[in-house]
Amino acid sequence: GAVVSQHPSWVICKSGTSVKIECRSLDFQATTMFWYRQFPKQSLMLMATSNEGSKATYEQGVEKDKFLINHASLTLSTLTVTSAHPEDSSFYICSALPGLAVDNEQFFGPGTRLTVL
Amino acid sequence: QKEVEQDPGPLSVPEGAIVSLNCTYSNSAFQYFMWYRQYSRKGPELLMYTYSSGNKEDGRFTAQVDKSSKYISLFIRDSQPSDSATYLCAMSAYSGYSTLTFGKGTMLLVSP
Numbered sequence: 001g002a003v004v005s006q007h008p009s010w011v012i013c014k015s016g017t018s019v020k021i022e023c024r025s026l027d028f029q030a031t032t033m034f035w036y037r038q039f040p041k042q043s044l045m046l047m048a049t050s051n052e053g054s055k056a057t058y059e060q061g062v063e064k065d066k067f068l069i070n071h072a073s074l075t076l077s078t079l080t081v082t083s084a085h086p087e088d089s090s091f092y093i094c095s096a097l098p099g100l101a102v103d104n105e106q107f108f109g110p111g112t113r114l115t116v117l
Numbered sequence: 118q119k120e121v122e123q124d125p126g127p128l129s130v131p132e133g134a135i136v137s138l139n140c141t142y143s144n145s146a147f148q149y150f151m152w153y154r155q156y157s158r159k160g161p162e163l164l165m166y167t168y169s170s171g172n173k174e175d176g177r178f179t180a181q182v183d184k185s186s187k188y189i190s191l192f193i194r195d196s197q198p199s200d201s202a203t204y205l206c207a208m209s210a211y212s213g214y215s216t217l218t219f220g221k222g223t224m225l226l227v228s229p
Contacts, residue, residue: 043219093160108160
């Protein structure tokens with residue numbers, strides 16, 4: 001089956017620093033990748049949609065200058081949380097859509113837990 | 118009113134019980150309905166996918182959609198401890214490259 005990996009699986013950083021999270025589709029090419037954020041006991045909230053080779057589309061209320069997304073290849077998208085603050089602590093999950101989507105299925109990564117001290 | 122409502126639980130049942138998980142929604146444009154299972158600190162995995170109203174069965178899992186009531190359900194028969202997880206409903210208006218709207222998820226605990 002389709003596998004999506006994320007790195008790192010967890011990260012702790014100091015307030016004010018930047019953190020980069022990678023999302024890779026291991027056995028398929030993903031024209032589109034999504035980035036979600038999930039707070040404890042809350043739903044997955046879509047942050048942005050990234051398409052290979054073009055600028056990401058951000059959801060309302062998500063600061064594009066704070067959450068930088070780069071989808072440089074068909075198998076890799078990165079999310080950089082710039083100048084992280086404690087309120088950015090969350091579970092960040094990416095998903096990838098194969099080039100020929102079947103039944104609307106996105107394949108999710110295992111998530112990255114970010115803790116900002 | 119939120120677009121998708123889902124009782125967060127936890128729902129505790131004994132092994133072998135039939136489990137019923139539900140979501141209601143307000144957006145009548147939703148046509149595609151999914152159930153995901155998420156283990157702690159893991160990404161969601163797709164369990165069931167249905168289009169429009171009707172039932173779909175896959176092993177111990179049955180998904181039901183009632184668009185007239187804006188209500189969807191997931192039934193789990195002969196529940197197992199390994200079914201203990203958070204179950205998220207998700208829905209979208211369009212197929213293909215559309216985005217999903219998720220419920221908060223219901224935590225299910227199946228005790229041996």
